[in-house]
Amino acid sequence: xxxxxxxxxxxxxxxxxxxxxxxxxxxxxxxxxxxxxxxxxxxxxxxxxxxxxxxxxxxxxxxxxxxxxxxxxxxxxxxxxxxxxxxxxxxxxxxxxxxxxxxxxxxxxxxxxxxxxxxxxxxxxxxxxxxxxxxxxxxxxxxxxxxxxxxxxxxxxxxxxxxxxxxxxxxxxxx
Amino acid sequence: xxxxxxxxxxxxxxxxxxxxxxxxxxxxxxxxxxxxxxxxxxxxxxxxxxxxxxxxxxxxxxxxxxxxxxxxxxxxxxxxxxxxxxxxxxxxxxxxxxxxxxxxxxxxxxxxxxxxxxxxxxxxxxxxxxx
Numbered sequence: 001x002x003x004x005x006x007x008x009x010x011x012x013x014x015x016x017x018x019x020x021x022x023x024x025x026x027x028x029x030x031x032x033x034x035x036x037x038x039x040x041x042x043x044x045x046x047x048x049x050x051x052x053x054x055x056x057x058x059x060x061x062x063x064x065x066x067x068x069x070x071x072x073x074x075x076x077x078x079x080x081x082x083x084x085x086x087x088x089x090x091x092x093x094x095x096x097x098x099x100x101x102x103x104x105x106x107x108x109x110x111x112x113x114x115x116x117x118x119x120x121x122x123x124x125x126x127x128x129x130x131x132x133x134x135x136x137x138x139x140x141x142x143x144x145x146x147x148x149x150x151x152x153x154x155x156x157x158x159x160x161x162x163x164x165x166x167x168x169x170x171x172x173x174x175x
Numbered sequence: 176x177x178x179x180x181x182x183x184x185x186x187x188x189x190x191x192x193x194x195x196x197x198x199x200x201x202x203x204x205x206x207x208x209x210x211x212x213x214x215x216x217x218x219x220x221x222x223x224x225x226x227x228x229x230x231x232x233x234x235x236x237x238x239x240x241x242x243x244x245x246x247x248x249x250x251x252x253x254x255x256x257x258x259x260x261x262x263x264x265x266x267x268x269x270x271x272x273x274x275x276x277x278x279x280x281x282x283x284x285x286x287x288x289x290x291x292x293x294x295x296x297x298x299x300x301x302x303x304x305x306x
Contacts, residue, residue, distance in 0.1 A: 103240070115211050115213070118211045118214060121240075122209060122211065122242055123209070124242075125238070125242030125243075126202060127203045130204065143204065145204070148205060151201065152201055152202060152203050155200070
């Protein structure tokens with residue numbers, strides 16, 4: 001036993017053990033901090049990835065909505081040529097429902113061509129009113145000018161197409 | 176008074192249209208032009224006067240975001256604005272806005288610019304040609 005004590009005294013084993021313990025505890029502490037930082041970074045990255053995914057899904061939904069709206073504008077033009085006014089009114093209503101939903105979506109307010117939505121919505125309202133008035137007997141056949149209506153609808157279709165490309169590009173760039 | 180505000184709006188609209196900052200579009204009715212400013216749309220139209228069909232009135236309609244017309248006035252209504260010659264002033268302004276809106280919506284100005292550019296190029300080419 002005395003030999004052991006002598007060994008410990010002569011080789012400063014206690015001091016070395018104390019220093020080693022201190023170094024190990026510092027190292028362990030550093031590793032712990034590093035792991036905490038890493039896990040926080042991983043959580044942030046996961047959150048960012050989730051946000052990007054949500055933005056992409058929202059963007060895809062908006063692009064789908066715009067594609068539906070453009071399809072309806074094309075259909076309205078065909079129905080206008082056939083003079084199917086009741087169906088035209090029905091499609092205008094469906095168009096305004098889609099555009100109304102898109103307008104209510106805050107995530108697209110930042111896009112340059114966003115004003116096109118309100119413009120297309122207003123054109124649809126005005127055309128519907130003109131047709132309703134005509135069907136009620138309050139308007140003349142001249143007030144329902146198919147060529148002029150289709151010219152405007154065609155332009156609105158182009159404008160919404162431009163907005164769709166703008167959103168699709170932005171969503172694609174973020175992914 | 177609402178007519179004063181409407182008068183100011185017409186004056187500002189004319190200024191912004193002159194500056195090319197207002198994007199006028201054709202509507203489904205000839206002679207009516209529309210622009211959208213945020214959530215509101217404005218339509219300017221030329222229409223026959225009810226009492227005298229030879230006289231044209233200029234009418235502005237304001238629509239809200241739901242497409243309902245919330246205000247409609249003619250150049251005659253702006254005659255109530257307490258200014259000297261208000262009716263004549265606003266009539267001239269609205270007539271000018273209508274003419275500018277028509278040119279913008281139909282792309283007349285761009286067409287003239289494109290033609291002038293072609294004419295300039297032709298003159299330059301002729302100037303370079305020694306024959």
